[in-house]
Amino acid sequence: MNKTISLLLIGLIFPVTTYAQTGQEKFVETCSGCHGVDAEGIPGLAPPLHNTKLWTQLGDQRDRYIAGVVTSGLSGKLVSRGETYQSVAMPSQVYLSTPDLVDITHYLMNDVNQLSGGPNAELIDEFKNNPMSHSALLKIRSGGK
Template sequence: MQRLMMIAALSLIAGQVQAQTDTEKGSATFEAHCSACHNQGGIGTPGLAPPLNRPKFWQGLGKSAPDYITHVVSHGLNLKLKVNGQTYMGMFMPPVTSGSDEELAAAATWVLQSLGEMDYSVSAEDIKSAAAQEISKQDLAEMRKPGAEAEQ
């Protein structure tokens, strides 16, 4: 019985270490591929790139948040946005091509979980699937609507 309890405790600790490692990997990948524009920790760069540390926005997207972020990462974004009173005039965010699907999934998951305070994750398959789909600027704008309304 004591051995079973020890195995259960070690499994729990291993799960926590893996989660911490995934979070650290997502954060490091975000810093490497996204922070040049969205700034360290996703706080945004006024006039260039909006902050991503907006839980109300991500939570407003609800179950669509993982789909939205995978498409933005895969296809970029070119919309006029108003975020927290600041207008971003459609500066083109290019598709992120500088990381592997696994790295981009880790960064997207970090945004959803750490900045969006959500319990969603994105897989490498999600990134690959989004990249294979054609999506228009208007489609991305439509996907944003619930979250955009929540943040205003």
């Protein structure tokens, strides 16, 4: 079957209006252009978000850090899995709804990094109203140093 016909058929079976996207699909749609479809990063552009070592080290600061980055964006030098990133700034993702940001961050924590938890809607809303600075975020990332 050719691709156009298959896509039309899929459109008939799953009408867009009733189709709820998963966190993974939302990630692919909004973040993968920079972070890669598999969240493994794109060297020279954006770091991997599959980085269980970093997220584990962040411990109870993990939710604040990821909620802070998606609501404020990020700039400044960071080293991730041996690569240095500093030439591109991440734009804030506040144009996304809070439920979308919850789904995406939970997908990254739970499915990609196999860790529990993730920021809740209250935390995302708190940072949407009161964004963290990039330097405060990098301080959390380096363990407060």
